[in-house]
Amino acid sequence: MLKVGIVGLPNAGKSTLFNALTGLSVPAERYPFCTIKPNTAIVNIPDERLDKLANLFPYAKRTYETLEFIDIAGLVEGAHKGEGLGNQFLSDIRGVDAIVHIVRLFDAPEVPHPLASLDPVRDAKIIENELVASDVEILARNIEKLRTRILRGDKSPAKELEALEKTLTLLESGNFAPETFAEEELALIRKYQILSLKPVIYVANLDEKGLDLSQNEYYINLERYAKSLSRALVSIPAKLESELKRLTPEEEAEFRQALGLSSGLERLILACYQILNLVTFYTFVGKKEVRAWALPRGSSLLEAARMIHTDIAEGFVKGEVININDFLRYSSEEKAKEHGAFRVEGKEYIVKDGDVVTIRFRM
Template identity: 45%
Template structure:
């Protein structure tokens, strides 16, 4: 279990720098293309101010935030879908992720080479998306052939239903569009099992230069405008600056960043945004001496939640006390909330809401 976001982009856009920043794992971030070959995986805490608010009431010995997994994937170049650069390997790594974080270079820096010699964020973004679209088109067209063959050999019912979906996908991809950017109803797990890339939710990180933090450059603004047209979030992060700041203590870091005009760490914003595009919600378990935050897909039930915590808890599930965070805080804990009648007693089919506080009773 655990949700994966993959960092994707042209070579030398600052993907490993961003990954380092997120995980502070110290993977190589050097000025040469294809510096990252094997994907580096990191686990990051999801920043969550609610944990402190709950902790003020229950004073736990331990607070455990929920986590996301991040992959730092190798750079991709034009023609990747035909195997250029590290094409196939690279696309394979993206197939395994749940969401994509595109890193687009907006910083100038003459000492860092650009594979196409010119910094053009919108065009760079489109190069990458085109590769993903072409890779998907290949899959879809191969599938179409196979299904048509299936029709000939008599697997008619299954094949007819599938061909409609496939042809709709093909039409979208032939227009150069990502599947997720259209209104098409996509079955997430089916798309994943087919290895479809453009059905994955994505967001964009604009890696901006040190001089562009307060006043954005026109290059960044073009990318932002592009994002607005696509309905995609573009998050400006000065990775170099934030990486330097990450050496400091939490308080110094905040002070330093705010002195250069950064009020909230780009990484915090990014992690929260990943959480949103993945359609995730959080629930809290204030049990014993440990306060813990958990991640679950929207629509997840108490049964799913119990399974996440422990299979024994899932198997022995009796019922759960559920209270919204708001009620929990305003009644200063679960007992107060119970007295006020704000605690629900629910069975395994109950669908969790974002920020529910949950106590599961089990055999």
Template identity: 45%
Template sequence: MSLKAGIVGLPNVGKSTLFNAITKKNILVANYPFATIEPNVGIVTVPDERLTKLEEIYIPEELKPATFEFVDIAGIVKGASLGEGLGNKFLSHIREVDAIVEVVRCFDDKEITHVDGSVDPIRDVEVINLELALADLEIINNRIDKIKKKAETTKEKETVLEYNALTKAKEALEKDIPLRLVDFTKDEMFAIKGFNFLTLKPHIYLANISENEIKLENYYVKKLKEYAKGENSKVIVVSAKIESELAELEDSDKEEMLNELGIEKSGLDKLIEESYNLLGLKTYFTCGPKEVKAWTYKDGMNAKECAGIIHSDFEKGFIKAEVISYN
């Protein structure tokens, strides 16, 4: 099951630096807008202490952890929905991801320019969120115009349902309510699923702070957390500079550095875990002398459906499964 989160934000907020640290890939990092044009993709392993324990028990020839895909999408600017910057090209890349990680600058540094000339995390997230909403509204309006007449005259349930769901979505966005906060029915969700609406995707804010404030909650972070609370989103605090240094270290040295900083987990480990949880993903394991492997499944799937993740024939011919609780 391949799922991915898109890393978005204004230019020069630390997106590419954080992406490098997450994936240990050396992509271009530059102090000017649009250093990233085409999206960069990185596959990371999901931290899981259970897998480590199972490896100790089975001593397998091969260990295969669960993986998660991150996509570094070029910086969005005000007016992107109208084609500003690299405009709709960026927005189309975001539509392909399952969740959105929005990097927000929460530090002062005269050496690093800000596209708007000053640091203001709330202004920044509102710029991004407005562009996502406007992009969704454009699709909604176009579709409503196309099916309105038919919806008002037909007895075709699917068309009427789609029209009503889109009208509900339009009304929410016009009130600055992202679609992920709208109480759609199961049928309504099915009707609009194919549009891949940006504001319907699960959302995390990643507050990028200076290395000197890693244990503090500065003014910018507090403001961002207040904002996120209002839309039931999470904020994860990281320092791109520290994460870059950690990414270059061996595990033992990394643990030592975290201890020196007084941090239990790196910000990026928290991000990977939270992204995994945000999408309602869980893990089961198959174990043996040849291989211990983590398999990703959606919360709520039954044993038969989980068997199908390994191979479709296992689901078709499923009789029963022997399940052992980790605890």
């Protein structure tokens, strides 16, 4: 299951956002380090295409793809040196697939800012610098280990050492860019769980006074900074979203309409899904279950089969594939087959976003 870590300075609103995302009620107090051990929860990824597909099978179970969100305690300046339990918290981040970096854009005297002033870009840079500094320490330590092995006559880690040294040099100079690395190099450094390799989404945590983004200088400045790093930015009034989750769906819809407020939570979940470079394919089992699956872009039909079940992959014979829009147009499997809309594909076929897949296999 894909994991997304929520990070930020203390009192930025991490636990409030986590509560809004999950409908849970973890502590969200007005003091630093309210969260010590990370809280985790699994949320469904909204999927209108799955809903439409499921409507063709009224009694079928709907199984959405999911993300696991992890609420990681607030980082402070010096975290990579152990400040504020920083080493523990940085360790919690390393196992995630993507990072949601929440930045405070609201001024509230009753919720003290750890630096006693509001400056979203400064705050974002503090967290960024701590993540990079932590990576630098880990790389330097492992580079020394690899150099020692080579000096003792073991030449096998030579390429790995070269990749780590290149990464360290670029991180220290502020020029690290994963897209400039060959896939072979990335494979060598991924096992060290380098934080700088993980995709990042910024969340601008607003209050109700800051919802007009065109007039919000804090948001405009943070947006400019995010664009300079080619990173996505999602605006969310986390406290308001958390409060809306306590209402009935009807009350929530009425409130959102009155405020002209779309669901920032859905936008964030979809942004996480997109930044992980995934495609969605669908399966249906008779009329019992309709399911969405997340697959890394560029994966083969055999890899999709393996995701469903290893036995299906081992006994793979062929795949029957149709785009979901064509399936919906014909409104049933039978009619789609009558019109020859299904294609027979082999195990090397690259699965496309929106494919509806049936795998034929031998036991």
